[in-house]
Amino acid sequence: MDKPVILAVDDDLASLAIIERELKKRYRDDYRIVARQSAGDALDMMRRMRDEGEHTAVVLADQWMPEMPGAEFLGEARLIDPLAKRVMLVAWGDPSAPEAIFHGCAYGQIEYFLAKPWHGSPDEQFHHEIADLLYQWSRTHRPVFEAVKVVGEQWSRRSHELRDLLQRNGIPYGFYAADSDEGRELLLDNGLGASARLPAAVVFGGKVLEDPSNRALSEALGVQSRADAGGECDLVVIGAGPAGLAAAVYGSSEGLATVVVEGEALGGQAGQSTMIQNYLGFPAGISGEELTARAYQQAWEFGTQFLFANSAVGIAPKGDRFTVALADGSELCASGVIVASGISYRRLEAPRLEALMGAGVFYGSVSSEARALGGDDVFVVGAGNSAGQAALHLSRYARSVTLVVRRDGLEDTMSHYLITMIERTPNMHLMPRSEVVDGDGPGRLTHITVRNLQDGSEATVAAQALFVMIGATPHTEWLPETIARDKDGFVLTGSDLTASDGGGDDGAGDDGRGDARRLLWAPERPPYPLETSLPGVFAVGDVRHGSVKRVAAAVGEGAIAVRYLHEYLAARRLERAAA
Numbered sequence: 001m002d003k004p005v006i007l008a009v010d011d012d013l014a015s016l017a018i019i020e021r022e023l024k025k026r027y028r029d030d031y032r033i034v035a036r037q038s039a040g041d042a043l044d045m046m047r048r049m050r051d052e053g054e055h056t057a058v059v060l061a062d063q064w065m066p067e068m069p070g071a072e073f074l075g076e077a078r079l080i081d082p083l084a085k086r087v088m089l090v091a092w093g094d095p096s097a098p099e100a101i102f103h104g105c106a107y108g109q110i111e112y113f114l115a116k117p118w119h120g121s122p123d124e125q126f127h128h129e130i131a132d133l134l135y136q137w138s139r140t141h142r143p144v145f146e147a148v149k150v151v152g153e154q155w156s157r158r159s160h161e162l163r164d165l166l167q168r169n170g171i172p173y174g175f176y177a178a179d180s181d182e183g184r185e186l187l188l189d190n191g192l193g194a195s196a197r198l199p200a201a202v203v204f205g206g207k208v209l210e211d212p213s214n215r216a217l218s219e220a221l222g223v224q225s226r227a228d229a230g231g232e233c234d235l236v237v238i239g240a241g242p243a244g245l246a247a248a249v250y251g252s253s254e255g256l257a258t259v260v261v262e263g264e265a266l267g268g269q270a271g272q273s274t275m276i277q278n279y280l281g282f283p284a285g286i287s288g289e290e291l292t293a294r295a296y297q298q299a300w301e302f303g304t305q306f307l308f309a310n311s312a313v314g315i316a317p318k319g320d321r322f323t324v325a326l327a328d329g330s331e332l333c334a335s336g337v338i339v340a341s342g343i344s345y346r347r348l349e350a351p352r353l354e355a356l357m358g359a360g361v362f363y364g365s366v367s368s369e370a371r372a373l374g375g376d377d378v379f380v381v382g383a384g385n386s387a388g389q390a391a392l393h394l395s396r397y398a399r400s401v402t403l404v405v406r407r408d409g410l411e412d413t414m415s416h417y418l419i420t421m422i423e424r425t426p427n428m429h430l431m432p433r434s435e436v437v438d439g440d441g442p443g444r445l446t447h448i449t450v451r452n453l454q455d456g457s458e459a460t461v462a463a464q465a466l467f468v469m470i471g472a473t474p475h476t477e478w479l480p481e482t483i484a485r486d487k488d489g490f491v492l493t494g495s496d497l498t499a500s501d502g503g504g505d506d507g508a509g510d511d512g513r514g515d516a517r518r519l520l521w522a523p524e525r526p527p528y529p530l531e532t533s534l535p536g537v538f539a540v541g542d543v544r545h546g547s548v549k550r551v552a553a554a555v556g557e558g559a560i561a562v563r564y565l566h567e568y569l570a571a572r573r574l575e576r577a578a579a
């Protein structure tokens with residue numbers, strides 16, 4: 001009975017028999033296959049399974065059932081088991097399917113649609129999609145292997161940081177509360193007594209680390225943080241978010257010896273997105289973790305070298321080349337540099353909340369914490385798409401999720417599809433014209449103070465977790481003065497360097513530096529698009545002044561910068577030949 005369930009519902013008995021046969025043929029060893037003709041029976045069954053602690057991995061439902069449409073059924077199924085993957089089954093050539101699919105997706109009832117399996121067997125397309133859905137479900141909900149077991153206090157800041165680091169780098173891990181039976185047993189079995197410094201990490205293969213630094217843990221896991229070949233290469237890319245990963249794929253696939261330096265986690269902000277719905281080619285959406293894991297693999301296959309848990313701390317010209325100084329004291333030397341260091345979240349100015357970071361207060365990432373929030377009342381601050389996505393994801397686990405926003409509503413700042421999904425999620429609430437000004441708790445957040453911006457009154461409300469997603473600042477403080485930035489710290493590139501006024505959408509506007517910008521660009525030639533005021537160094541993605549702040553845009557810029565780097569290098573070669 002502990003096998004997860006694949007549930008199929010179709011009122012057409014012949015069609016249901018084919019679906020059941022196909023599912024049993026491939027998955028019965030690992031999953032319990034359940035087929036039902038009645039939508040009502042299937043929902044009752046899901047409720048019983050939930051009450052008995054059984055999990056449903058995938059629910060498949062025919063759209064045209066007399067009892068209720070498949071989309072409606074799947075919407076109900078979401079309320080019973082929010083983690084189950086929900087799929088609408090449509091018949092080949094059904095002309096009414098597209099509209100049903102469109103509405104089902106818009107209202108968050110369905111996550112995917114599939115053509116029913118063919119009478120002829122095997123139907124590899126059907127199985128390809130089912131296997132992918134099972135893979136996605138098991139990645140999040142049933143890790144089969146733990147490369148590292150972390151034992152720590154559930155709500156300590158460092159426990160949170162380590163969980164976040166592992167989750168975002170796609171390293172399968174298990175977290176064990178130090179005061180649980182399993183946690184105590186793990187500590188004892190690994191020779192760690194009551195005085196052990198927590199969190200402790202037990203790495204597959206036997207290494208045991210007490211309160212490890214990010215780099216120590218990365219090295220114990222075999223992750224490379226120092227460069228090969230004395231750090232000599234053609235291209236250094238700083239940051240392994242979407243922009244940096246794209247630059248790495250295009251750089252290394254076009255013959256440049258490419259090294260990527262990443263200070264925190266693969267995927268950058270995108271790695272924290274639970275579902276990217278608008279990236280070209282993924283009609284059912286793709287998690288940021290999955291997208292960036294694929295890009296990493298692609299870059300690696302082309303020969304990119306990745307250095308993790310190490311940050312760039314400086315760039316300086318050295319003859320025809322550049323040195324990039326790293327936080328561990330080592331250096332890389334390259335003919336070109338692409339800065340793709342992105343942005344990070346703004347903080348609430350509330351010292352008591354800051355002190356509870358990781359202990360109920362979280363910035364940006366929600367994925368590593370969400371599972372621990374069962375039955376909790378959770379608040380999300382922010383009105384952008386990332387706040388909306390995070391809130392929806394949390395609503396799968398928490399008892400209630402309240403979105404706190406300064407404006408009257410979400411219309412001006414959030415995509416329509418997210419607003420619709422939020423409105424249709426019963427445990428989600430909106431607190432408009434409000435801001436969180438304080439919060440506290442004994443060692444972990446228990447309450448927050450919310451100010452009503454209309455009348456200035458303040459109220460204290462119970463809150464077990466607060467996720468803050470209120471915008472970001474660029475990671476550019478480490479760049480040399482020779483790389484010009486706008487007043488908010490975003491890097492100026494291309495025509496920004498020679499334009500007489502501002503522009504772009506970072507709110508920089510005309511910051512009075514137009515004439516100074518002209519002076520910033522020294523060479524005779526105009527700057528290449530995406531080139532910074534230090535010729536040969538390019539900036540791409542969110543860190544760039546005027547960037548679009550989307551995954552697709554970051555990826556596009558990463559690819560384009562490589563093309564202009566080639567032009568820059570070719571021009572340098574000609575200059576050298578002429579000299």
Ligand SMILES: Cc1cc2nc3c(=O)[nH]c(=O)nc-3n(C[C@H](O)[C@H](O)[C@H](O)COP(=O)(O)OP(=O)(O)OC[C@H]3O[C@@H](n4cnc5c(N)ncnc54)[C@H](O)[C@@H]3O)c2cc1C
Pocket residue numbers: 238239240241242243244261262263264265266267268269270271272273274275276277278279310311312313340341342343344364385386387389390475478540541542543548549550551552554
């Ligand atoms: C929760 C969330 C959901 C989102 N959802 C969507 C969505 O659905 N669709 C969409 O199009 N966009 C979405 N976005 C926006 C999108 O993720 C970003 O636009 C995109 O990630 C920008 O990519 P980037 O590579 O420029 O920067 P980032 O993703 O910010 O990556 C920068 C990387 O550089 C690293 N770094 C910084 N400084 C250094 C240094 N000195 N040395 C080494 N490494 C460094 C950082 O650790 C980081 O990994 C979302 C963002 C968030 C936060």
